[in-house]
Amino acid sequence: xxxxxVSTTTGLALALALTISLTxxxxxxxxxxxxRGDLALPEVKSPPQVFKLKLDQDKFERNFKTQPPLVPHxxxxxxxxxxxxxxxxxxxxxxxxxxxxxxxxxxxxMDASGKETAKLNMKRYFCxxxxxxxxxxxxxxxxxxxxxx
Ligand code: HEC
Ligand code: HEC
Numbered sequence: 001x002x003x004x005x006v007s008t009t010t011g012l013a014l015a016l017a018l019t020i021s022l023t024x025x026x027x028x029x030x031x032x033x034x035x036r037g038d039l040a041l042p043e044v045k046s047p048p049q050v051f052k053l054k055l056d057q058d059k060f061e062r063n064f065k066t067q068p069p070l071v072p073h074x075x076x077x078x079x080x081x082x083x084x085x086x087x088x089x090x091x092x093x094x095x096x097x098x099x100x101x102x103x104x105x106x107x108x109x110m111d112a113s114g115k116e117t118a119k120l121n122m123k124r125y126f127c128x129x130x131x132x133x134x135x136x137x138x139x140x141x142x143x144x145x146x147x148x149x
Pocket of ligand 2: 065066067068069085087088091092102103104105106107108120123124125126127128129130131
């Protein structure tokens with residue numbers, strides 16, 4: 001009986017020591033903070049600013065020849081998943097004329113050997129991988145980028 005009590009206490013002490021040694025040290029990186037800011041976990045951050053979409057032009061100027069053009073209209077309600085692709089309802093080769101929309105890029109209707117195809121190349125299925133709208137947000141970091149002519 002006595003022996004058992006001793007072993008239990010030793011076990012507890014060991015477990016405690018383990019817990020302490022496994023607790024991660026608080027990481028402090030000077031000058032760096034997460035997007036939440038330096039807030040303790042229970043604190044709630046005020047909601048982020050909502051930026052306005054830039055919708056005032058017909059088309060955005062492209063900065064270089066192979067740039068995927070920016071989207072000049074709202075996209076929030078257009079679903080793209082395995083079953084539907086709302087973007088294609090207007091931009092597909094088969095129906096862009098009736099929809100009075102620009103046809104998706106020619107390169108989107110080419111197979112691997114560069115031959116023209118009637119159907120969209122599935123590598124281009126997820127439009128928003130490359131085409132995004134613009135907001136009136138200021139750049140997070142100043143830069144001197146200039147587009148080519
Ligand atoms: C209801 C029809 C419609 C739908 C749906 C639609 N678009 Fe458009 N899109 C247009 C029209 C029309 C234009 C031409 C500019 C304008 O009138 O806004 C355009 C312009 C664009 C342009 C600019 C082309 C250029 O040459 O500058 C891109 C890129 C684009 N859309 C991408 C998308 C993507 C991505 C989606 C899906 C998330 C989508 N569109 C859904 C009708 C549509
Ligand atoms: C892998 C990137 C990529 C994906 C995915 C993609 N595009 Fe594009 N898109 C481009 C690039 C790059 C251009 C400009 C060069 C070109 O025409 O290929 C372009 C051009 C366009 C244009 C303008 C065509 C013109 O003649 O001015 C439209 C409209 C467009 N894409 C719509 C779409 C739609 C709709 C989808 C989804 C079905 C889509 N794109 C998917 C990269 C992409």
